[in-house]
Amino acid sequence: MTTTTAPPVDSRVIGLAHYAARAVLERVLSRHGVTFQQQITLRPAVADGPLDREALAGRVVASLKIDPAEARAVIGELLTKGLLAADGESIRATDAGRTLHDTVTAETAPVTARIYAGISAEDRAVAGRVLTTITERAEAELAAM
Template sequence: MTTTAPTFGPRVIALAHYASRAVLESALAPHGVSFQQSVTLRLAAVADGPVTPAHLVDGVTGALKVDEADVRGTIEELISLGFLAPEEPSLIRITDAGREFYARISATTAPVTARIYAGISDEDRAVAGRVLALITERADAELATLSR
């Protein structure tokens, strides 16, 4: 059986995105965390230290194109869960429980990601990364124009 590669374009990008996100959401569900919570927690986990709420809001709204108020709600949910904590003055830090939880969900999703990307050469990944980064940059510029 010969498989013809689909023409690269918006539909192929969307199908890859939604398939990957569905896998991730399925892996996160048993842990009781949403996709947006995992993205927010990751930003806090990879930071060098406490961050401003604006850092989290900007990072999540920029990545997911969601409303700022939704992200602030997500931050509050993560604080309620004990994964993030306010720190003076006006900073938020990841807690030990948050760091442990982030490590656990990362360990759960890492093998899944490895299976999905298995056999794709470094060269192909680099090309795809450059193309998708350019598409993202252009789409962000268009969104900014439409949002004015």
């Protein structure tokens, strides 16, 4: 569906875009028995690991805006599934975790390409700047609450 008259950006428009894109990812993740929260937790362990358990939990809290106990629980789920491994307080992605991450990335890449097709680099840059500003301001408001 192509929208000819775009509404001004607001929380609803941002939310609709987020949930539409998330639904695509969740469809792929469900085929592999992984949740959205687990994927968001696995990603930094693959990209930046090994990480201190609390540092990983902190990154998950910052990304998902969830309680630290919930982030630690998701880490525990990934440890149980064998997608993460612990060496004391150090957490790293296992070979299975890396393979899953790579598989999900490969499966979502063509869909992502279709979603972004025809959107100019300039428009994407503007949207990125606007969304970054909104994120920073919302996080400041959340911190003040």
